[in-house]
Amino acid sequence: MPTYAATSAQLGIGPSRLVPSLCILGMLAVIFAAMVTWLLYLGDLRRQEEELAQAAIRAATVLDHNLTLRAHSLSAMRLTAEQYLDGHAQLTVNPATALSSTSGGYLLAELSGYRGEELGHLAGRGAAPGAQSAAAREMAMALALTPLFRTVIRRDSDTLRVSYISERNFSYVLPVYEARPPDLERTRRYYETVEASGQSVFWTVPHQDEDSRGLVVGVGMPVRDGGRVVGAVVADLAISRLIHLLDDHDLKGAKLLLTTEDGIYLAGDPSHLQLLGGNGAASRQVEGEFLLLRQRLDAAPWTLQLVAPRPQLRRNAIRQALPFALVTVLLCGSVVLLVCLAHMLRKIATLSIRDGLTGLHNRRFFDAVAAPALRRAHRDAKHFGLILFDVDHFKRFNDNHGHQAGDTALSIVATSVARRLRRGADLAYRVGGEEFAVTCEATSGLAIERLAQELREAVAAAAHVFPESEFGHLTVSVGVAIAPPGEETDIEALYRRADAALYRAKANGRNTIECCRAGTAEA
Template sequence: MQISHLFRRLQTLIGSPRMVIAGGVVTAFGMLGICAVLLYEGRQDALAHATESSRNTLLVIERDIARNVELYDLSLQAVVDNVRQPDVMSLPDQLRNELLFDRAATAKDLGSMLVLDRAGNVIIDSGSEIPRRGNFADRNYFTVHRDNPDVGLYLSPPYESRLRGGDPSIALSRRINNPDGSFAGVVVGAVRLEYFRRLLSGLQLGPHSTMALIHANGQLIMRAPYDPKIIGRDLNGTGPFERMIAQPEGQFVDQASIDGIRRVYTYKRLTGLPLIMEVAPAEADIYEAWKGRAARIAILMTVFGLTFIGLSVLLASSLAKKAQAELMLTMLSRTDSLTGLNNRRALDDLLAREWQRARRSKESLSILFVDVDYFKAYNDAYGHQAGDDALAAVARCISANIRRPGDSAARYGGEEFVIVLPDTSGPGALGVAETIRMKVAALGVEHATSQQGRLTVSIGVATWQGKKTDTVYHVIRAADEALYTAKASGRNTISATILA
């Protein structure tokens, strides 16, 4: 029984208008939350896709540069080995140059390959049988080998070529030693920056994305999109370069020092070379497609959520009106339409409930039967409408004089009323009865056929004191019998009995 009661209460709570609205709001926000999670995962997927694309692009660039540098370095090593051979150096200039410089030295985007003596003067020139005149002792690709015999292959920062009218280039150089190991000169080959420009421009990531090749000393060798004004810029001290120089490879998000755009940098130091390659798609490019989808989905989900909440409010309003109507119907089904008091059906439930409470608490329970004196004669003399008015007036007197929350009254039938007074002893019940009798008489409603000449009531009182194991019907019958006693005593009187 208790479980069934709890289940009914739970059903009532769940079906209440507030719970319907709360459920609608929670459901709507739950759907919006799921949508937000999916959109966030979509954003992460966009970032992951861009990162993967950057890595692939980086790999393509690295392999191309590494392959060309390796081929060019092999040519440099061949020159270093052959200039040490007296028989090679004694050959005619044209034949000697053909032997020293293979076809790699004449490849596109490669400048002349030069052999410099220990003073930095050009002694052999791949571009001419008669060496062009020039001294390059001040170039770092010369001084680094002169001062350090263990450098191996050296790749220089960008410079402007003196032999090719200022063409931007980088140099690859190797040291030439005398048989005793002393410095004999340098073999150097130039790589035009145009090679790097064409390499990077053939790979597109986005309208605001960049790719850059940076020397380990911080000088910018090449950047796409290409801007000749920034080639050779020193990037030392800038946030992105400082982070790239700290680790051989990695990924981070930072604001570019050149144009201030936030980008996702993926970078790597090329193996064996003082070069850092970075691919940096802009955040705006990465998330552009995602933002469009996210905005459309967010708008649709917001509209759907608000619609769902609106429907929940409408449903809750409908349920509230239905509940109110049901309550009104319930009240009407339990209320006497003429007097506004409880009807007989409500009285039966009330008596059963109060009797159970009185039995548990062992407290007194008093029941009053009120009857309008000579009511049939009043109806005959004054008419049924006047009779109805008289009953309503009596009901108002009764309602006005039962003040405690637990006290209640009902129309028993016809001109009879029942008053239930929980936790009320005999004297207290008599006091209520006497007050009601006096108030009704004080109304002064004319009743010519009554001995008093005005409308009066007779009241029977029965009080159960919590000791005798009776039923509520015994108490009602006792109150009814007391009423007959009061009427037999001349009416406009009170008769009381106590069930010991």
């Protein structure tokens, strides 16, 4: 037995499949947004790492450049010193004549022709050298370096002091800001470094400055006299000041550290000292929650290390990816909403032309399409039929079986009628409570009458039990009005004729059809 649901499905207005479709669409959109966001996030992490690596290279280049300038200054001093030593430059003073004895050594006293504060600190151990000695000649050479020493100190704020240290147990230091004489022990150590390195530029092990200006490293260059190393010019650099050269570099929140090649701390943010490795080569590695980038310097045996907190990088990446994720979600949400809206509009449009109980077209749709359909049939020289049918004794059916059963009966009538209509131009409507209509076109009036008869029989064949009816089952009475080609009539007149025919069918005993042909008087 067909039911209302079967009829609705047949007519294409069954229960909506939209909700699961929208859920799947929404899920796909969320998965898509999540995947793209994840890819963007990973891409941005990678980009940040690359930028940090580039920043490390740039910072190392800046330091290298500055340290190379220091080495050039040393070269100028060394050349000047060697010119004096090999006699190409004139010695103008003899400092040995102005040495005053101290315990275990000597100091440079006031030297005529020089104002004391312009001179450096000349001091040595052992007996003061004689005025004509090789040591006095070397001391004079050291004094001759004073203008160069002063230039370097004034130019490079990270250069704390410049000195000449000699194999002959003396040193000459500028500027003279220390109350004490030069540390001859350190002088000795410097000199040993020179001898040990045998290179043109040497770097000392970092040490604490006596005046607490932080870690100091000495960069020096040996001075030769006739090919033999006799001493070295040395500049003491305050490493913490050196690293300030990098202050304006955009390091994206990463901390900068300067270490020796062995990973010994020199300068920079000391909060992550435990991460420092000894590998001096350029490298990139992850240490727990930190990304560590190492870049070896060319000009000094040091390594620049960049320590970037990975949570910070992740936060940056999320900040980059989030707007896209939001836009994607918004776009996907908008698409889902639009689909939803389109479906609802379609449904509203369907509801506005369909009868909610039977799924047939409603009276409004009949009023909209019946007249144009009649005109079209007239134009195409076809017969146009309007078939009205009304359920017999329906009040009795309702009274005996209840309103709900009455509704089911109406659905059965609608299903029977809809199934019988096969041509697209033939349309069925529920035009009143228990009244139905069919509009159709045919090449003859007889074909329309036959269709009306078949519709009546289709309802009867459904044999929906109705004991109180004289037929024992549900039946309909049918009134037919036919407008043959060429007849000028309108839909209202045709309706009245069909209605009159239906009235006659009722009067003739029901479960029958009556036809009102063209020109027949209206009842």
